[in-house]
Amino acid sequence: MDDSVRVWHPTVPFVREVLHATFEHHVYPAHTHDAWAVLMVDDGAVAYDLDRTGHFAVPDSVTLLPPHVPHNGRSAVGGETYRKRVIYLDEGWLPARLADATVARPTLQGNAAAATVAGIHAALRSPGEMMAAEYGILSLQEIVQGHLGTASSPPRDVPLARRLRQMLDDRLDESFTITEAARILGTHPSHLVRAFSQAYGIAPHxxxxxxxxxxxxxxxxxxxxxxxxxxxxxxxxxxxxxxxxxxxxxxxxxxxxx
Missing domain, CATH: 1.10.10.60 (Homeodomain-like)
Structure with missing residues (x-):
């Protein structure tokens, strides 16, 4: 099988680019990104070093690579093909202070992380699902913070949830993002999503x-x-x-x- 790469830039908040690749021979040398890389392996396995510590990325798990930290990558079994999908997210998607914690625990196990990332990829492939992809990215933010032990439980914000619901009702036939709505309402996108979901038991999208x-x-x-x-x-x-x-x-x- 020949190596193949597909890269594109969806117009979704936080997303720098998306990469789908199949490699048999390619070996990534040590390099860095100025973005968070969310890696999902669909077939085979990837061996990589993150800040000089060895790890494996395998199916049914999610690997998170922080900005500015050297890493490499290669097939975990010589001569065996691996297929991967990567979402590159803005450096500000997570606080910079979480980079060190991520280096120590880059692998997110469990159905929640894998299902969320798979859902993001499905939404990115579907025209008209920009808000669904954005919601998945904000949800993954909370999953990562919980994985790293930094999640918090802020109080319910019902008035904010009502304001967002009114905006969604008033602009039902328009396409806009949660990030745009948060800017208008003077809050953070993650807090806005959390407030709405807590108040109404359903995600905004x-x-x-x-x-x-x-x-x-x-x-x-x-x-x-x-x-x-x-x-x-x-x-x-x-x-x-x-x-x-x-x-x-x-x-x-x-x-x-x-």
Whole structure:
């Protein structure tokens, strides 16, 4: 199998770039990044040294490489291919003080971390799911802080949650990010997500999707074609509407309208 690399830059807050790669022969020399690297190995295994200490990255786990810390990488078994996905996140995604703790514990085990990172990648591949990807990145932030023993439990902020819900309702057919909403509301994106989820028991992007599906349902009943309903309800396109309509209501927009 030939080595292959695909790299792109999604327009999602915190994300510098995304890399999908398959390597059989390539060996990374020691190098650094000015970003946090979130590594998931899908096939094979990667052996790497982080700040001169050896580690392994294997499937069903997530590896976090902090900014400005030297690391290398190679197949853990000579001549065996490995396939990996990496998300590079802004240096300010996590506090700089967590870099040393991450060097000591770079591997996140457990279903929560792997499922969150897999969900981020799925959202990054799907047009119209920018807020879902951003939510996953903010959720991973909390998972990492818990893994490193620095998580906190701030008090509930119901007034802030209400303000965000009103904004989401008022701008239901618009595309904007949690980061933009946090800037307008004068708070941090992580705190905004936490406040909303605590108050309403649902993530902001799930709330938006549910409201949009409900609006599309009413538009279909009023005689709109599925493509028109998708556009008016704020979906990226008809396929985007169909995917979520089927997940929420168990049928397609076309079948529902008929």
């Amino acid at each position: 799930r709330y938006v999707i549910g409201r949009r599906v409900d609006l599309a349902r009413r538009l279909l009943l009023a005689g709109r074609a599925p493509a028109e309903a998708a556009a008016e309800a704020g979906f990226h396109d008809q396929a985007h509407l169909t995917r979520h309509f089927r997940r929420v209501l168990g049928t397609t927009p076309g079948t529902f309208a008929a």
